[in-house]
Amino acid sequence: MSFVSFWLPGGLYLSTLLINQRRHWLWFVLAAFIANISFDVYNGQKLQISLLFCCANSIEALVGASILKHKFPQKFPIFTLKGLVSFIGVSAVLSTPIGAILGSAVITFSLGVNSPYLQTFMLWWSSDFLGILLFVPLFFSLLDMNYQKLATLKSPRIFEFIILGFSLCIAAMYVFQENIYGPDSLGYVMFVFVVWAALRFGVWCVAVCNILIAMILVRLYVVFANTAPLIKNIHEVSYIQLFITFMIFMDLFLAVSFFERNKAEKKIIELAKFCDENPNPVLSLNRSGELINKNKSVDAILKNNDFTEKDILKILPGDIMGTVLEVINEGKIIEGVEVSVDGKVYSYTISPGSDDQYVNLYSADITERKKLEKVKDSLVRDISHSLKTPIAMTEMAVNIGANAVERKDFDAIKEAQSIAGKNIERVRKDVAKILEAFSLDVSMLDNKQQHQQQSSIKTVVKNSIEINNALIKSKAIEVKQQILSQADIVAVEERYLVSVIGNIIDNAVKFTDDNGNIKITSTIKDEWIQIEVKDSGCGLSDVEKEQVFDKFYKSNETMEGTGLGLWICKEIVRLYKGEIEFLSQGEGKGSAVIVKFPITLKKERLS
Amino acid sequence: MSETNAKLKKILIVEDEQDMHAMYRMMFAQYKGEYEIDYEEKAQAALDRAKVENYDLIILDINMSPMPGDFFFFFLRLEENTKETPVLVVSVLSHTSLEEMKAINHIDFLQKPITEEQLIEKIRNLLVRLS
Numbered sequence: 001m002s003f004v005s006f007w008l009p010g011g012l013y014l015s016t017l018l019i020n021q022r023r024h025w026l027w028f029v030l031a032a033f034i035a036n037i038s039f040d041v042y043n044g045q046k047l048q049i050s051l052l053f054c055c056a057n058s059i060e061a062l063v064g065a066s067i068l069k070h071k072f073p074q075k076f077p078i079f080t081l082k083g084l085v086s087f088i089g090v091s092a093v094l095s096t097p098i099g100a101i102l103g104s105a106v107i108t109f110s111l112g113v114n115s116p117y118l119q120t121f122m123l124w125w126s127s128d129f130l131g132i133l134l135f136v137p138l139f140f141s142l143l144d145m146n147y148q149k150l151a152t153l154k155s156p157r158i159f160e161f162i163i164l165g166f167s168l169c170i171a172a173m174y175v176f177q178e179n180i181y182g183p184d185s186l187g188y189v190m191f192v193f194v195v196w197a198a199l200r201f202g203v204w205c206v207a208v209c210n211i212l213i214a215m216i217l218v219r220l221y222v223v224f225a226n227t228a229p230l231i232k233n234i235h236e237v238s239y240i241q242l243f244i245t246f247m248i249f250m251d252l253f254l255a256v257s258f259f260e261r262n263k264a265e266k267k268i269i270e271l272a273k274f275c276d277e278n279p280n281p282v283l284s285l286n287r288s289g290e291l292i293n294k295n296k297s298v299d300a301i302l303k304n305n306d307f308t309e310k311d312i313l314k315i316l317p318g319d320i321m322g323t324v325l326e327v328i329n330e331g332k333i334i335e336g337v338e339v340s341v342d343g344k345v346y347s348y349t350i351s352p353g354s355d356d357q358y359v360n361l362y363s364a365d366i367t368e369r370k371k372l373e374k375v376k377d378s379l380v381r382d383i384s385h386s387l388k389t390p391i392a393m394t395e396m397a398v399n400i401g402a403n404a405v406e407r408k409d410f411d412a413i414k415e416a417q418s419i420a421g422k423n424i425e426r427v428r429k430d431v432a433k434i435l436e437a438f439s440l441d442v443s444m445l446d447n448k449q450q451h452q453q454q455s456s457i458k459t460v461v462k463n464s465i466e467i468n469n470a471l472i473k474s475k476a477i478e479v480k481q482q483i484l485s486q487a488d489i490v491a492v493e494e495r496y497l498v499s500v501i502g503n504i505i506d507n508a509v510k511f512t513d514d515n516g517n518i519k520i521t522s523t524i525k526d527e528w529i530q531i532e533v534k535d536s537g538c539g540l541s542d543v544e545k546e547q548v549f550d551k552f553y554k555s556n557e558t559m560e561g562t563g564l565g566l567w568i569c570k571e572i573v574r575l576y577k578g579e580i581e582f583l584s585q586g587e588g589k590g591s592a593v594i595v596k597f598p599i600t601l602k603k604e605r606l607s
Numbered sequence: 608m609s610e611t612n613a614k615l616k617k618i619l620i621v622e623d624e625q626d627m628h629a630m631y632r633m634m635f636a637q638y639k640g641e642y643e644i645d646y647e648e649k650a651q652a653a654l655d656r657a658k659v660e661n662y663d664l665i666i667l668d669i670n671m672s673p674m675p676g677d678f679f680f681f682f683l684r685l686e687e688n689t690k691e692t693p694v695l696v697v698s699v700l701s702h703t704s705l706e707e708m709k710a711i712n713h714i715d716f717l718q719k720p721i722t723e724e725q726l727i728e729k730i731r732n733l734l735v736r737l738s
Contacts, residue, residue: 388699389670392719393626399722400633412633419626474625 009036010099010128011135013057014091017065018076018136025065029058052106060099060128064091076136084256091132100125126245133248280346280363281315284353287328289321292358301341315341316348316361327352327359338366345370386430390423397423436499437564455494457522457531458483463498464505475514483522487529490597496572503565504533504593511537511591528579528596539584539591548582569595615643616663616734621653621679622646622697623671631666634723642730650674654682657689664730669698669705680708693733697721 016028033054040050067090068076072083104120275282276296284293289312291298301315312320316339327334327350337348346363353359401416458481465472465479472479490497508518516536523530540548549570566582573580577598584591620631628646635644645660647653651674657665665683669676676698683689693713696705702716709716715733717725 385670385699389624389719392699393624393630395720396630396722397626399720400630403723404633409636412636415629415633419629422626 007127007131010057010061010096010131011133013061014064014068014095014132015136017061018068022066022069025062029062032058032061049106049110052110053103056099056102056106057128059102060095063098064095064132067094081253081256081260084252087136088133091136092129096125096128096132099128130245130248133245133252137252280365282360282362283315284358284360285312285324286358287325289324315339317341323350324359328356331356339363343367383430383434387427390426390430394420394423394427433564433568437568453493454489454491455497456488457490457497457501457529458488460494460497460501461505461520461522464502467502468505468509471509475509475512475516477509477512477515478517480517480519481521483520484524487522487524490529492572492576492597496576500569500572500595501531501533503569504595507565507593508533508535508537511535513537524599525596527599529599531595531597532592534590534592536590539587539589540582541584541587545582545584549580566593569593573597616641616730617643617645617660618664618666618730619645619647619653619657619660619662620666621650621671621676622666622668623648624668627668634726638727650676650679654679657683657692658686661688662692664733665692665694667694667696667698669696669700677705677708680711680714684711693736695729695733697726 013028013032017025020028036054036057037047037050040053041047045053068087071086071090076083076087100121103124104117107120107124108117278295279297281297281301282293282295283291283298286292291312298315318339320337320339323334323337326332331352333349333351335347335349337350339346339348344365344367347366349362349364351360351362397416397420401413401420404410404412404416461481461483471477492500505518505520512518512535518536519532519534521532521534523532549566570580573595579594579596581594581596582591583594620628622628622631625648628648631644631646635642645656645662647656650671653665667676667680671679676696680694680696683692683694691713693715695715695717696708697717697719698705699719701718702709705716708714713733715729717729
């Protein structure tokens, strides 16, 4: 009968069960039986004895795997101290003793080996436990700790694996080739190697090294005692086991503590980055207003690292210290402290620190929001302005009409009615325009369905002129049209074409003086259908030409209208991949608006 | 207005909305014996006219183009013979938005929409205050 000081197949058995689902365990148990029995029988063991050994090994592996899998269903828990302790506890106290009780009973009572039961039990138990302790951490470090996923080997790792594999081979040769006698200091060299590996790679590498060291220790003993690696004396085996156990425990705890420290350091670095990468200022101030912590955005505002009393005003102009003290003293969070710095507006949240000696200030850049708010305000103002006049006039007309009814002045009633009607129409038009502007903003007509239609420029122009007919007549404006029949149909939905042409013609009529003229042409130019509306109106300067398509632009603040007309035109034209251009020779020299739609659009639709 | 004060008061209305002209005409229709009304659409032309003709009162709109009413008003005050002419501002703008103008004498405000009664009352007050 021979004993081994660590039974590695026990570790392999447990690991195999752990990475597989419970319903497949039966197959592995069968495979283990076949392998174990054939090996034992080949070595001259009786069949029924090896069957019993097999049962002992299987029960121990099954119990260990069940408990571990139940406790840690997703991941093997070797990389935390708690996980390591549970793993050692389960394998040392719960699973391996069961195997040892059965196995040593078989040895003592069936084979009649001349040694006390307890001693055999201790030997079996520690040999199995050591096998698991040596093998399982190594196995799972290769699996990236996850039961299901095999570790993806990155190139530098492959290189390291080759080196380690090579050292393993050398160590194995050193242990098992009786003729090779290495220097005794090899064991110490390997211990240094283990510590390095723990620092460099963490637990999995230490696991590899533990096996190496165990082998070397056995070898050293063999050299010393001049006996075979499979030691026949139980006492000698026990001494080696004790020493190996001590080494493994030390290594594993060392590795886990290193690993956890590295992880914590990494986390701290990440946290620092997290704060630094915030594009907005984040800082802490103490009671006396001194800066304790700051991120890079604060540095960018300060532009130097020396911090003085004045600098705090650079970041937080105005009386912020009052608020800081309020937060410190009352321990409450104050939000929405607005601060303008370097042309940007920040909203600060000031929260008390973990002790009542400092505060944290977190900012959010609200520059854009402020701008939007301004636009919104001007929108509301513009809308109310543009609507106020016609609404006031309608009201007055109604009032005058009522007075005229009392006097039975029918001419006045009629006139008042017509004025009220006209101004209601103005309100309706402005409201429609505002609604259209909002809908352009919101949906941007991205729905392709809306591109499926086409419309006639001639019809739209005719309608737009009719709408403005009253004003055209009263101003005695001459309107000329020249729309070529091949440049009539465009692939633009009619209501949008009406918007574009209507707005441009509206403007032309509005800005053309009495007895002026307006000319509307539509031609084909290269790949475009080009619509031009030319007037003899007041024209615009170069600066104004730039802004004419801006939202809410008005050449004159006091002009009626929403200032949205040409912006709507631009957005619609852009949507249909066209171009829009405002031409003017200068103030007082008339102007022309040119709208182009791609002709290919039309061909696509017609084909 | 008493019979003794039979002299026609000359009023200039500076307003760019045609419809407003029409409504002023209707509102003043019953006071033909009291007021003589002139209309101007553009502030520039109105300024030239106010310089030569001695108006008793000017009714002024603010939202006009190209020259807005407040500009007209300040130019008016610069002229020797119009610097005392009373002005009644009739605009959709509220009085608070016309603070700057308020500080100057011989001015009063009405916010559109206005009624015939309000208009006549204001005009009478302004004219009485001056006489």
